[in-house]
Amino acid sequence: MDALSGATRIGRYFTVVSLVPTTLFVAYLYLLAKSGAWGGPVDWSTVLDELRLGDIGLVGVLSVAGALALHPLQFSLVQLYEGYWGVAEPFRTLALARIAHHRRRCHSMERNHISAVHDLARRRAEGDTPALPHGSAHVVATHHMKEELLRLKAAYPENLEDILPTRLGNVLRRYERSAGEVYGLTAVPNLPRLAMVARPLELDYLQSQRMQLELAVRTSVLAFAATLVTVFFMWGEGGWLLLAAVPYAMGYGCYRGAVTVAHEYGVAMSTLVELNRFRLYERLRLPQPRSLQDERTANYRLERILAGDTGLDVKYAEAVSPADDDVSMLEPPAGDETNE
Template identity: 35%
Template sequence: MSAPAQLATGVTQLTASRFALVSYLPTYAALLYLGALLAARAPGGGIEPSRALSRLHGLSGAALIGLALAALLLAVLLHPLQAPLVRLLEGYWPHPARAAARCGTTVQERARNRLARTAEAVTAHPADAERQRMLAAAWQLARSYPPPPVPLLPTALGNALRAGEATAGSAYGADAVVWWPRLYPLLGERLRAVVDDRRDQLDLACRLTVTAGATALLSVPLVLGGDGWWPASPAVLLLAARVAYRAALAAALGYGEALSAAFDLHRFDLLTALHLPLPADAGAERALNRRLTRYWAQGVPLTDLAYEHGHEPDPLAPPPVPPAAPAEDGPR
């Protein structure tokens, strides 16, 4: 492969990677917007886009590479903060924000109660339209809010993710949070691709939400005193953050469905990998899975647990010789 082809392949792989999608591209877009605003500021306080374009044309190739590397470095530094950013949007807020957390939890509780009342409004002979509305409310309630007594979080995103964690595997006695690190490596290739894709969608939408909101706040002092539509650009970014949050909520619902599918299809693969006998019925399965959950989560010892070791063939041993077929009796 020639050098240009190798370079093109490397660039394609980088831009298609999770790091580029979730971390680099949103960071680069935010820095590009803020840098353009800084370059467009005129001495009198106005904003002149032509001024930014002229400064961009005046940059050397080394300066452009340096800016790209600076954006890459910032994206690398921010990448470990992806999980805390998601938890922030879920509603895991620090102690000083407890008042806001209580208000958010109250709002979420009222929304859940409205859905619950709609789902339970069944008459003796409900009309088709009413039945469809009831079924839709019940379906949305199960996907968007965790079942009692699981506590609610102050955001819709947090409750949707908590509902997926509480629902996946619960019918089989498995705790999704505890089981997932052990179950994920055993997923099939196609299902793992679905899970990874939906997780990437969730992380990207969360990163866009935070990046757009932070960029809007940072751009406020840069657009003050500008003419035209420039002073309204922070509001546009806040609207984009709102849209990205709705996208994160939809991605969370899809991710919860993928978790449930993983437990439905591969929970027995984990028992086989642990060399445990497969349960004979649903009751035995729930009892075994609850014991495993308590062991992994709380360290409760597993006593009187029998293992089932399969006899795997030795790859270095010669293949077995099939028995000779019995001779057929000839005519007498």
């Protein structure tokens, strides 16, 4: 049953993230090719008239082949959108220019936020606050700008040195750095272990957000590819060249959607760390920390051991029996039952 469930999840992931966007892309290319734009005047009326069962089969085969070819590249596509562009000089120059842009943007938001806070404090001393029904338009606008700047600043890492070239990269980097930070636990390298001990509901939440993120990225990549193909097909067709704006708008919209979903994925990642770090100690037979400071010290030592440091010694806690562990994974703790 577990193997069947795992296969179902993999099949659903492949269908949603790989097959559906690729099928739309291949179907769009088919419509362009049948429109007559390649070597002749555009005539959309002939597209459906010449549609045959063999053409549908060809679109299906090419869709599956394309989905299979792109599926192993999904992680690389996400990294591309995050801004990991290598060290080759042209890409490095572009990355540094984009990083400088985002650093200036962060600095400007921070400066404007401080200015708004000081302005509100001065207005409050004068008896003018946004909480009052008769608060002035200026103080209401300043308060709104302060809150909006906080929201925008949340899309960037806390430290300027962590800023990446793209919006998506900066959102993900923020949560990669902050998830588990208060406990001294680095989220990204420990996430696979935490996922192995998490409850199904918690893991499903993380996987759902990850699937939405990767679907948005894959759709955006293929939409931008369709934009280039449209320009190539419609270059000599006059006003039909504007058709390229349709897949471009879709690609940009999906990218911005990926940035939004990245926040949800980051929250899911942080939640998984917070709710399952003690379960990780149990599975590794490590003693439970008694305070936050003890936990930070223990996590520092744990990460050194998991990184291969053989110079540390750790005393193990008493082992939990498999039966007890299974019960704790499936049943709610005592006292959680609802009285009917």
